[in-house]
Amino acid sequence: MNMPIPEVNAAPTSTAARTTFAALWRPALVQAFVKLDPRQLKRSPVMLVVELTAIFTTLLCFVPQNGVTTAVAVQIALWLWFTVLFANFAEALAEGRGKARADSLKAGSQGLTARRRNSAGRFEVVAASALRKGDVVRVDAGEMIPGDGEVIEGIAAVNEAAITGESAPVIRESGGDRSAVTGNTRLVSDWLLIQITSNPGESTLDRMIALVEGAKRQKTPNEIALDILLIGLTLIFLVVVATLQPFAHFAGGSLPMVFLVALLVTLIPTTIGGLLSAIGIAGMDRLVRLNVIARSGRAVEAAGDVHVLLLDKTGTITFGNRRCSAVLAAPGVTARELAEGALLASLADDTAEGKSIVEYLRQLHDFNEPAAALLTPVAFSAETRLSGVDFEQRRYRKGAVDSLLAFVGMQRLDMPAPLAREVDKIAQSGGTPLLVCVDKRLLGVIHLKDVVKPGIRERFAELRKLGIRTVMVTGDNPLTAAAIAAEAGVDDVLAEATPEKKLARIRQEQNDGRLVAMCGDGANDAPALAQADVGMAMNDGTQAAREAANMVDLDSDPTKLLDVVQIGKELLVTRGALTTFSIANDVAKYFAILPALFAAIYPQLGVLNLMHLSSPQSAILSAIVFNALIIVVLIPLALRGVRVQAASAAHLLRRNLLIYGLGGLVVPFVGIKLIDMLLTALQLV
């Protein structure tokens, strides 16, 4: 699925913007050495084994060995160290990008204080880090909100740019669906009484940091499973290499220890073992850059697995508000007359609907629009349920069918037949008809409709290719819902949806073994968000929804659910691709090392030296060098992730097997040969 992940539109601060490679590689290089600490490497058992063998080989350099010059032994030891360092560097680089952003956020929270209400009902100043769940704090205009919480009193504008990158302030008030506030955001007006909802270390910001820091990151279920497999493979190769010496003794020879160590390291899956953590961190970082905060990596992985997406119609599939899509004149009215009337009736209308009418009509005709001062706006009132202007003693009005008919004093049945037909047609297609009149003269009808977002249909088609079904959830009646569903190309509709119906639908899908993803914002969405395998809450929604979901979208853009699915899939594909590549590599390494290893015992095994490597020593060194360098070569892929196109599983499998499986078989033959030529030319062996 070719869903380009949009770059974050506005980086919150200038420090976080410098996430370029140039700014990152230096600290990453330092980190690569810091991470040599075995306590840190413990998280990646394969690399720990490499480090232990590096230490062992370094010691072996001081022991003279048969058939291995000290120069070669030292080079092997060095490259073993490089192997660990390269892997550490990859992880540090992945961490760096997310950390730059997290650090700037963290900096903002340092030294933050809060006014906490004590038991006596008085406010006292405490450090923000001392706040606990349930504490109540008061924040005034110009102050930072000290932690995640829920507004219990007051209404205020909050600038959330530090978290979302969106500079326009948003309104937060107690009750309703706009009551949640996020720590480290700034109040720009009024005051709020906030009940803190998270303990230190559990806030949105903390979660964001924990996702992109290797040492704190929790491994995802699939990562754990893969880790077990890698450990298993390492054990197998340990047995293979450890038993070779007795076998060689039986054949009347002896193998140099350095070579055996080299064989072990080339065989164990160092490529994937070294990059596994970087892949995970980079995936989370991509999510963070999308401004989506996941409670854990587990949810992101589950997103790659979902079978069904439950998507709210409004805001996800359609623009939130209805727009003008056509105007139709009543019999005896010219198009120009209608257009002018409709334009005037809407000029003073500030609603999105009104603006869309003006926009639409301006595209159709050139008008000599009267100056705004000449118009007397008539605002929408609950009494008349009409809006419009008075201009040159004429009253231009637009409104719902029944209201406007009342205004012109006409019965519904007396409406001209062609106009009545159009009105019915609009209603049936899921749109809203608005009548327009000037004084008592009916001019025509405006067709307002839910406009499906451009490109959404194509995205659904891509999802369908990946086998993911989309279900549109809407409160509309089934007829209206079906019309929009057909236009948007969703697979199924849940019309007249209530929170109960939503929850029941999720349960039913899950009982059939499917994984369900959904997004929501209202408090009544909370149960469904909790039930769904992937639940994404909107940041401007309620605290209840944010608690129940396993992801929060800081930009409150439900369409991002599709991007999250994409990231989940990329994460899994990247891991699979590099695992396959890593294992396939071993074939070539055998053909390089085995003839070299047994050269003294069975020279005739030189037939297996398919690459015609120049000498046993250079063969083994080349394999080790290749093994280390391939990690560096693959860092960009690990950080960027393998693209997932919209295609069936069989197609994806065939394509990726060819690239990473077959590629993994062939590439090392070429690479090792080239390195061997280089080493020989440089006379390093």
Added chain:
Amino acid sequence: MHSYDYAVLLAFFALVLIPAPWLGRFYYKVMEGKRTWMSPVLGPVERGCYRIAGVDPGKEQSWQKYAVALLAFNLAGFLMVFGVLQLQGYLPLNPQHLPGQEWSLAFNTAVSFMTNTNWQSYSGEASVSYLSQMIGLTVQNFVSAATGLAVLVALCRGIARRSASTVGNFWVDMTRATLYGLLPLCLLLALFLVWQGVPQTFTDYVHALTLQGADQTIPLGPAASQIAIKQLGTNGGGFFGVNSAHPFENPTAWSNLFEVSSIILIPVALVFTFGHYVKDLRQSRAIIACMLALFLIGGGTALWAESQANPALSNPQVEQTAPLEGKESRFGTTASVLWTVTTTAASNGSVNNMHDSLNPISSMVALVNMMVGEVIFGGVGAGLYGMLLNVLIAVFLAGLMIGRTPEYLGKKLQAREVQLLVATLLVMPVGVLVLSALATSLPGPAAAVSNPGAHGFSQVLYAYTSASANNGSAFAGFGANTPYHNVMIGLGMLIGRFGYILPVLALAGCLAMKKSAPVGQNSFPTHGPLFATLLVVTILLVGGLTFLPALALGPIAEHLSMGF
């Protein structure tokens, strides 16, 4: 190759592949207690067995209970054979008055038959009484095969069931496997073999005076009944020392053809049984295709190798044909190679030619067949559950590449499953490499090897591979009947058998408990040529990466030393 050779190969595949789908469906019905045409006859017997044993056939077991029942049953079987072999001197049906076996030999033999390996450190006619053959070895030939079948159907149920806590009832599975699965076919094959000239008698060995005037003892015994199950149950333990090269075990070309076909008949049929369990025969076809491909690769290589003249003897004065040393001249090269490839592919330890004399490359084919874990058809039940483990590994490795958590037939493969898979992956390296390394580095055990250098290494490697893979065939030339080798080979057989069975049962239990995602367009395709190819490559890659260094020091070095 002559037209006769092609006819043999054609007849072999026809005899196996034509009845297999039908037999596979029959096994599915039988194991699930559905009514078949045999029910009127065997149904009362089956119910009688349950009544006598006090088993409630409707009550299923969790995988743990299933495993405990299996271990208890196997332990009892081991103790009985061990006891009978040691005490046979005091027991009836021993016309030759053979004494009890030495303890390490009895241990080795008892483990060998309990684990469906049938490694024989003894010669049947020289050290085992008729009673021991019948109530010791033949009984184990039946129940060890039935045990494999029981474990397989437990795994099949684990994959097919959803949110279930049980995997079947061990006692019921054993009864049905033996009663419907093995006995009727064995009866037919035994009668056929008797017709072809295999003895089935309790009389004494026959003493004869040869034309040269020498005394000859001709061993007899109740052979046909044991040989039938020896082949059908993928056991392979010969009634006589030289196994199926003996004219009384394998008297004619017809007996040779039917015996070799019956080795893989049940393993092939069980692949279809699996398809019925998961209600998707496309899965069976992909697995069969993979097995056949590996079989043909191995068979083709061995046939080619055995038709090469020995370059060590190349001399314009000497006209050489395909080497016949160690082969039964009655059957010729093709039938011998077919036997070798089939038995090593299918975990059957019988031989009709001496593997020690094989060209190094064909002996490597035999070794590789075993090293990949006896999954090319493999033992009854054991072959397919081993193959399914490979399927799961392939799915886990490549499954990620479609952007989903790996799933097999809707069941997610997570940490627990991978843990169990890894446990089984370690069985062959530990059994083969560690035990061989011990045997080659200890001075006493290493002295049992009759040849120096690469060929001698092949002998040791073969012995421990054969044990760990529960194959049971021997390379010969290796004096295995020493207390050290008896015990260690016994250990290899135990690791190779239960190192698979226990994780497989645990896997069955944990897959059964899972919900199953609907299989659709976005699920990993586990049928079709792409998957079959992936499976072949996975098996060769996992096996190859583990054993290539050892093979390089054995058959590969030997092959290259001979000047090919």
